[in-house]
Amino acid sequence: MSVLRPLATNGSDQALPGTELWFAPDWLETGQADALFAELQDAIEWETHRIRLFGREVDSPRLSSWIGNEDAAYTYSGTRFQPRPWPPALTDILRRLAQELDCRFNSVLANRYRDGRDYMGWHSDNEPALGPHPVIASLSLGATRRFVLKHRHEASRKLELPLAHGSLLVMRGDTQTNYKHSLPRTAKPMGERINLTFRRILA
Numbered sequence: 354m355s356v357l358r359p360l361a362t363n364g365s366d367q368a369l370p371g372t373e374l375w376f377a378p379d380w381l382e383t384g385q386a387d388a389l390f391a392e393l394q395d396a397i398e399w400e401t402h403r404i405r406l407f408g409r410e411v412d413s414p415r416l417s418s419w420i421g422n423e424d425a426a427y428t429y430s431g432t433r434f435q436p437r438p439w440p441p442a443l444t445d446i447l448r449r450l451a452q453e454l455d456c457r458f459n460s461v462l463a464n465r466y467r468d469g470r471d472y473m474g475w476h477s478d479n480e481p482a483l484g485p486h487p488v489i490a491s492l493s494l495g496a497t498r499r500f501v502l503k504h505r506h507e508a509s510r511k512l513e514l515p516l517a518h519g520s521l522l523v524m525r526g527d528t529q530t531n532y533k534h535s536l537p538r539t540a541k542p543m544g545e546r547i548n549l550t551f552r553r554i555l556a
């Protein structure tokens with residue numbers, strides 16, 4: 354089990370200027386991560402969300418589920434989602450996140466990437482309901498996928514980070530204001546990945 358540390362390279366405080374990124378490569382031990390991965394495949398009601406892309410409504414290229422407290426309704430890609438109830442498998446995770454991050458998350462967007470064809474396009478988690486400086490905690494389970502951050506205007510400010518089984522990435526501060534992120538599709542043979550992004554929706 355590893356603790357969260359600032360994600361830094363080349364001796365700088367932060368890997369990218371204008372971000373606040375924290376990372377723990379083995380936030381969950383392998384056994385814990387294996388168990389949670391298997392449990393969530395069954396415990397979550399996976400569905401294909403409809404999203405708006407270039408003005409058209411299309412099937413999102415992954416399976417998803419919006420989970421949270423009853424009052425944490427969320428508008429995402431132009432669609433309003435009523436949260437589904439928390440699966441018991443996430444109770445301990447929520448408690449640990451609250452302790453380590455001093456943040457009471459009230460919702461999680463779960464995404465399931467069935468293989469390398471499933472992906473997430475460029476976006477920021479900057480919906481008004483998240484407030485100006487959201488804390489987003491991203492727990493990865495299953496296949497390691499490439500996560501990419503890039504600055505809105507400066508193309509050279511870019512970071513690629515493999516997100517492996519049991520790892521936790523936390524984005525906070527101005528990260529969403531200054532940067533977009535994506536999970537690109539890949540032609541490589543790729544197993545399934547589940548990603549949980551914990552959020553706090555403000556009333």
Ligand SMILES: [Mn+2]
Nearest residue numbers: 476477478534
């Ligand atoms: Mn995101």
